[in-house]
Amino acid sequence: MAAIGGRVRKSGIIRKIATYLAFCCLLFWVGFPVYYMLITSIMRAPDLGAKPPHWIPPEPTADNYREVLIGKAGEAGGYGSTTEFTRMMPALLNSTFVSVAVVLSNLLIGGMAAYAFSRFDFRLARAAYFGILMTRVLPALSLIVPLFVILRKLKLVNTLGALILTYTIFILPLTIWILREYFDTLARDIEEMALIDGATRWQAFRMVVAPLAVPGIIAVGVMSFMEAWSEFFFALTLTNSLTYPPLLMSFRNLHQVNWNALAAATVIGVIPPVVIAFVFQRYLVRGLSEGAVKG
Amino acid sequence: MASPQLGKAAAKQRRHWDRKWIPYALLAPALITIFVIILSPLATTIYYSFSNIDLIRDRTTFVGLDNYVELFGSRLFWKAVEVNLKFAAIVVTVPTLIGLFFALLLVENFTGRSIGRTLLILPWALPWIVVGLLWNWVVNAQFGALNGLLYSLGLIEKYIPFMADEDLALIFTALASAWRQTSFSAILLLAALQTIPEDLYDAAKVDGAGMRARFRFITFAWLRPTLTIVLLYNVVLGFLQFDAVWIMTQGGPGDATMLISVLLYRYTFINFDLGMGAAVSNVLGLITMGVGLIFVRLIYRSQATYA
Numbered sequence: 001m002a003a004i005g006g007r008v009r010k011s012g013i014i015r016k017i018a019t020y021l022a023f024c025c026l027l028f029w030v031g032f033p034v035y036y037m038l039i040t041s042i043m044r045a046p047d048l049g050a051k052p053p054h055w056i057p058p059e060p061t062a063d064n065y066r067e068v069l070i071g072k073a074g075e076a077g078g079y080g081s082t083t084e085f086t087r088m089m090p091a092l093l094n095s096t097f098v099s100v101a102v103v104l105s106n107l108l109i110g111g112m113a114a115y116a117f118s119r120f121d122f123r124l125a126r127a128a129y130f131g132i133l134m135t136r137v138l139p140a141l142s143l144i145v146p147l148f149v150i151l152r153k154l155k156l157v158n159t160l161g162a163l164i165l166t167y168t169i170f171i172l173p174l175t176i177w178i179l180r181e182y183f184d185t186l187a188r189d190i191e192e193m194a195l196i197d198g199a200t201r202w203q204a205f206r207m208v209v210a211p212l213a214v215p216g217i218i219a220v221g222v223m224s225f226m227e228a229w230s231e232f233f234f235a236l237t238l239t240n241s242l243t244y245p246p247l248l249m250s251f252r253n254l255h256q257v258n259w260n261a262l263a264a265a266t267v268i269g270v271i272p273p274v275v276i277a278f279v280f281q282r283y284l285v286r287g288l289s290e291g292a293v294k295g
Numbered sequence: 296m297a298s299p300q301l302g303k304a305a306a307k308q309r310r311h312w313d314r315k316w317i318p319y320a321l322l323a324p325a326l327i328t329i330f331v332i333i334l335s336p337l338a339t340t341i342y343y344s345f346s347n348i349d350l351i352r353d354r355t356t357f358v359g360l361d362n363y364v365e366l367f368g369s370r371l372f373w374k375a376v377e378v379n380l381k382f383a384a385i386v387v388t389v390p391t392l393i394g395l396f397f398a399l400l401l402v403e404n405f406t407g408r409s410i411g412r413t414l415l416i417l418p419w420a421l422p423w424i425v426v427g428l429l430w431n432w433v434v435n436a437q438f439g440a441l442n443g444l445l446y447s448l449g450l451i452e453k454y455i456p457f458m459a460d461e462d463l464a465l466i467f468t469a470l471a472s473a474w475r476q477t478s479f480s481a482i483l484l485l486a487a488l489q490t491i492p493e494d495l496y497d498a499a500k501v502d503g504a505g506m507r508a509r510f511r512f513i514t515f516a517w518l519r520p521t522l523t524i525v526l527l528y529n530v531v532l533g534f535l536q537f538d539a540v541w542i543m544t545q546g547g548p549g550d551a552t553m554l555i556s557v558l559l560y561r562y563t564f565i566n567f568d569l570g571m572g573a574a575v576s577n578v579l580g581l582i583t584m585g586v587g588l589i590f591v592r593l594i595y596r597s598q599a600t601y602a
Contacts, residue, residue: 165332277416
């Protein structure tokens with residue numbers, strides 16, 4: 001990243017101190033809630049809620065994780081534990097499957113549409129583009145009842161297919177928007193030249209356009225993964241908690257919540273999106289800002 | 296698009312022919328699925344909002360504007376509007392201000408900057424439902440982190456049931472949403488900050504501009520388009536948030552955190568009054584579409600200047 005050396009040159013000691021104070025604010029703002037969940041997940045139930053609170057777990061345990069992953073706790077368990085937790089692993093697998101499928105179908109459908117908008121002048125192009133972008137601000141919540149009826153007719157209710165379909169469509173506007181930007185950055189002339197040299201459109205796309213759009217494709221892929229992994233409302237209403245987020249909600253609603261196991265379940269379920277976000281950090285930031293602000 | 300030494304007229308011919316149907320074929324999957332999954336439910340919702348739907352006898356009767364009249368006349372709706380406006384006020388201001396603060400911090404050169412940048416992504420990577428849970432742990436009355444912290448610092452004698460208080464419940468649910476949205480805002484603002492050419496600052500310094508002037512006329516001016524977009528995103532979130540609030544309070548205590556989206560859920564899934572639910576949907580949709588229109592217009596404008 002570009003060094004901002006020039007601006008720090010004047011750096012008095014005060015500026016240094018202010019910077020590190022601000023940095024501590026950031027650490028606290030992000031870290032405090034996350035840290036507390038992490039330590040809860042490795043604490044024994046009786047240690048949670050001690051006064052004064054334990055900021056470092058006195059007797060760290062893996063029991064909570066064990067309970068979530070294999071449905072059986074150690075000696076400290078049994079408190080509010082439930083068979084609900086046995087649904088955890090299947091839900092995580094479902095979430096993974098749905099997310100990967102959404103990434104692929106979204107890139108395919110969205111990529112095709114973005115390419116059409118970027119490379120062709122056709123009637124209604126502007127209206128269609130505008131219309132597609134507008135669907136992004138529709139409250140998904142408000143479509144649920146008719147959507148449920150339609151999906152029931154398609155025999156998709158309570159299937160992963162319903163989720164793959166809806167997530168793909170709802171992320172499409174963003175995908176089309178970002179990919180179009182990337183396709184647009186490549187001058188048409190270069191592609192024309194490939195065509196004149198006898199390449200088919202597909203070849204021209206694959207060898208000339210697509211390589212330049214790779215950062216955009218990664219960014220879009222990551223974002224659609226995150227969205228699919230995180231989606232709660234449709235998974236709650238269109239399926240019987242097949243994926244991770246609504247299942248988490250149903251743990252929360254149990255009469256006697258085992259908060260420590262819930263924390264462990266939460267931690268396990270956020271590992272995939274967090275790891276992906278960190279690994280693809282650079283693409284993500286670029287994609288986010290291009291998707292939101294545009295050049 | 297003057298193509299030099301084009302020998303093959305046939306190829307050109309073929310391309311012209313291509314152009315007619317290829318874009319439609321490429322768009323077809325997107326348009327068809329958007330039509331089935333978004334537009335037709337949208338049309339149905341609009342129709343529902345003018346109907347009374349009897350689920351038991353499976354009968355739908357057209358009732359004109361009755362649902363809207365009932366909605367606008369109900370105390371519950373205006374309560375939801377009031378709650379939602381307060382909620383949105385926090386969700387718009389807090390992430391924008393703190394996000395700007397973090398972005399300005401993370402563009403500075405200091406040890407720990409890359410840790411800070413990575414950490415900044417973390418809240419954004421968490422699902423809303425997890426954000427709600429996380430904040431449940433923060434505000435819980437028996438073992439909450441905030442109670443623990445205040446107690447450890449000797450500021451309180453006994454734990455406070457934050458979420459039993461109507462005002463605090465609203466503030467904390469809004470803060471939970473603001474927490475994740477702050478990361479999103481900061482990421483966008485930071486990306487924009489990084490594109491400011493260094494020479495601008497140097498030139499301004501040569502011209503004798505002080506730190507305040509440099510911030511106002513360079514940093515802030517450069518950030519303005521991004522700030523606008525960030526604000527719009529935050530407004531939309533302020534009206535569309537559901538997940539995080541639902542898992543934290545389900546609208547309670549009483550109706551203290553009953554956002555319009557929560558009211559919509561209550562009508563549709565608890566009262567099974569689909570007509571009223573649809574009416575609420577459309578009101579909510581109009582609000583966000585209004586914001587969205589501004590949004591898309593701004594994008595078109597920036598595209599026009601770009602092209």
